[in-house]
Amino acid sequence: xxxxxxxxxxxxGLIISxxxxxxxxxxxxxxxxxxxxxxxxxxxxxFLTDMELTMNDSPNGKELVKGFRHSIQEKLTIPMCIEKxxxxxxxTIDHCYSDLCPHRNEAILVFILIKDIx
Numbered sequence: 001x002x003x004x005x006x007x008x009x010x011x012x013g014l015i016i017s018x019x020x021x022x023x024x025x026x027x028x029x030x031x032x033x034x035x036x037x038x039x040x041x042x043x044x045x046x047f048l049t050d051m052e053l054t055m056n057d058s059p060n061g062k063e064l065v066k067g068f069r070h071s072i073q074e075k076l077t078i079p080m081c082i083e084k085x086x087x088x089x090x091x092t093i094d095h096c097y098s099d100l101c102p103h104r105n106e107a108i109l110v111f112i113l114i115k116d117i118x
Contacts, residue, residue: 001118008089008117009033015084016042016109023076024049040085040111048105056102065102073098082111089117 013031021027029046048056048065055061082093091113100107 005035005117008035011088012040012042012085015088016044016081019077019080019084020044020047023072035117037116038113040089040109040113042109042111044107044109046105047107048102052102053105062102066100069100069102069107070098073100078109081109085111089113091115091117 010033012035013033016033017027017031024047026047026049028044031045032043034041048069052065052068055065078096078098082096086093092115094112094114096112097110098108
């Protein structure tokens with residue numbers, strides 16, 4: 001069971017990386033994934049593009065980057081990740097929470113499943 005969870009964590013991290021790279025043109029440098037019962041938590045580091053990093057230093061830049069990334073997540077990234085995660089876990093995701101911190105170049109995704117992963 002523990003090996004299966006470790007493999008799921010690895011596979012989910014790869015899925016997240018590929019989807020981000022597909023839509024943003026740059027994948028994250030590091031993705032940490034944790035599966036516990038009915039919760040999948042993903043921490044994404046160093047994923048912003050050079051342009052977004054430059055924007056961070058301008059007035060209102062962090063808010064613009066955060067708003068832009070949230071739009072991409074809601075419309076493209078999260079739906080695709082949900083579809084692929086449901087396929088490999090054979091579980092249904094009930095909902096997802098996300099947040100990002102442009103000045104730390106970090107994002108968090110939390111997927112809530114309708115039942116525990118067995």
